[in-house]
Amino acid sequence: xxxxxxxxxxxxxxxxxxxxxxxxxxxxxxEALQNNDLYGDDGGIRxxxxxxxxxxxxxxxxxxxxIHLVKQPLYxxxxxxxxxxxxPMLILGAxxxxxxxxxDADGCDQRYVWSLSRQVAAPYMGCWMTDxxxxx
Numbered sequence: 001x002x003x004x005x006x007x008x009x010x011x012x013x014x015x016x017x018x019x020x021x022x023x024x025x026x027x028x029x030x031e032a033l034q035n036n037d038l039y040g041d042d043g044g045i046r047x048x049x050x051x052x053x054x055x056x057x058x059x060x061x062x063x064x065x066x067i068h069l070v071k072q073p074l075y076x077x078x079x080x081x082x083x084x085x086x087x088p089m090l091i092l093g094a095x096x097x098x099x100x101x102x103x104d105a106d107g108c109d110q111r112y113v114w115s116l117s118r119q120v121a122a123p124y125m126g127c128w129m130t131d132x133x134x135x136x
Contacts, residue, residue: 016051018126022096022116023089025051025128029114030100033070033078042067045079053117053129074135077104078112094118096128099136111136 014028029048036044049057049066060066070079087099098114113136116128 013047016124016127016129020128022091022098022128023086025116025130026086026098026100026114029130030084034081036079045070051130053119053131054124056129056131075133077102077108077110080105082107
């Protein structure tokens, strides 16, 4: 038996909310990307996109372009990784960074830095959302 036999899809997909910390946002995105295939049709990447800030979406384009970007060599290790460790969170006002060390599907170590900001406009007012992810 595998996970999809017991729990094929979440009942409600996660979405941004002002009650989520930057660390929780990163954890949601990581879980989605690690299990991208379980959601079907790149659903994990689509969940990660739901937590991308409006400025990030302006830069990366619509979700289909975002999916293509995440599958490029720079970010491909994040999809289906084996395990991740979140480092300390740094918050300076409305900006935050979270370092993530992960072991990719091939067993190689990778480090990324998530940059997030607290949104000030509707519909995401007060929500922490990801502005970008860089190699760390």
